[in-house]
Amino acid sequence: MIMTDLNQPILPYQTNEEQRQAGQRTTHTTTPGGQSEIKWKVVAETSGITSAMIIVGRLQSEGIPARAWQEGAGQALGLIVGKLGTGHVAVPEEYETAALEILAADEDDSIVENL
Numbered sequence: 001m002i003m004t005d006l007n008q009p010i011l012p013y014q015t016n017e018e019q020r021q022a023g024q025r026t027t028h029t030t031t032p033g034g035q036s037e038i039k040w041k042v043v044a045e046t047s048g049i050t051s052a053m054i055i056v057g058r059l060q061s062e063g064i065p066a067r068a069w070q071e072g073a074g075q076a077l078g079l080i081v082g083k084l085g086t087g088h089v090a091v092p093e094e095y096e097t098a099a100l101e102i103l104a105a106d107e108d109d110s111i112v113e114n115l
Helices: 015-022 049-061 072-077 093-114
Strands: 040-047 066-072 088-090
Touching: 040 049, 040 066, 040 093, 049 066, 049 088, 049 093
Parallel strands: none
Antiparallel strands: 040 088, 066 088
16 A cells, blocks of 8 residues: 555545445446447537637536547647647537537637627
């Protein structure tokens, strides 16, 4: 067991089942777990990974699991234009509608703020 500077032990990682058996609350509430496949749907494409990460943060703040990705070659070269520079934002299929509604509302709000 490793001790931190606050003298609190750092416990090894526990699975959800181990946490349940120990009477602890599990923190993984957004995905069902198990062996089911999650189908990801792209809900936004941006110029570069940075803008995609901002959108991911916005969706996650609303409780929607999201991830951003960019083609490896484009990310390695720092591209933000063209097919290799495109950042993609994806959410699990069951969150697609909610994510698109949030992004549409944000787009409408940003137009009003810029007037």
